[in-house]
Amino acid sequence: xxxxxxxxxxxxxxxxxxxxxxxxxxxxxxxxxxxxxxxxxxxxxxxxxxxxxxxxxxxxxxxxxxxxxxxxxxxxxxxxxxxxxxxxxxxxxxxxxxxxxxxxxxxxxxxxxxxxxxxxxxxxxxxxxxxxxxxxxxxxxxxxxxxxxxxxxxxxxxxxxxxxxxxxxxxxxxxxxxxxxxxxxxxxxxxxxxxxxxxxxxxxxx
Numbered sequence: 001x002x003x004x005x006x007x008x009x010x011x012x013x014x015x016x017x018x019x020x021x022x023x024x025x026x027x028x029x030x031x032x033x034x035x036x037x038x039x040x041x042x043x044x045x046x047x048x049x050x051x052x053x054x055x056x057x058x059x060x061x062x063x064x065x066x067x068x069x070x071x072x073x074x075x076x077x078x079x080x081x082x083x084x085x086x087x088x089x090x091x092x093x094x095x096x097x098x099x100x101x102x103x104x105x106x107x108x109x110x111x112x113x114x115x116x117x118x119x120x121x122x123x124x125x126x127x128x129x130x131x132x133x134x135x136x137x138x139x140x141x142x143x144x145x146x147x148x149x150x151x152x153x154x155x156x157x158x159x160x161x162x163x164x165x166x167x168x169x170x171x172x173x174x175x176x177x178x179x180x181x182x183x184x185x186x187x188x189x190x191x192x193x194x195x196x197x198x199x200x201x202x203x204x205x206x
Contacts, residue, residue: 007169028059
């Protein structure tokens, strides 16, 4: 299966050249502030893409998905939306979450420790593809100041579950991909630190 990975498009989705593939996954921050017209525009754009499967999680900018989840999800008709849930696609189990460690009271922020750990405890042990908006600690999570800001509890869960692929974004300047212990980690942030859509979608074959 050819998987096209993107994240942190922040409303600039129409400016991005999206490669063809079997499965498109967006790891959150589809909008600037999570307003309804932004989600409608994003959904209309999704309808033009050829991928036979599309999976989305929200991010810390996507406020409507937290404040009025029922309304937001009703607007996203051209993709499977995951909120601490999973979906099976062509034999692959994909689990997704919008949750990130606390950061200036944005959407889906949770305190580090027990508050956030209860979400990662829900990740099924048979997960093949893990999609979270934020990174685990120490993996493609370094800010421009050199700080590693990923989630320690998420890292612990990743080592327990060992997915084939862990896709995330959130930390724009840490875009890229690495392999660790036969697991592929991808930070697919399209935007750079200055919110310019300069990074390409990342393609992986599973």
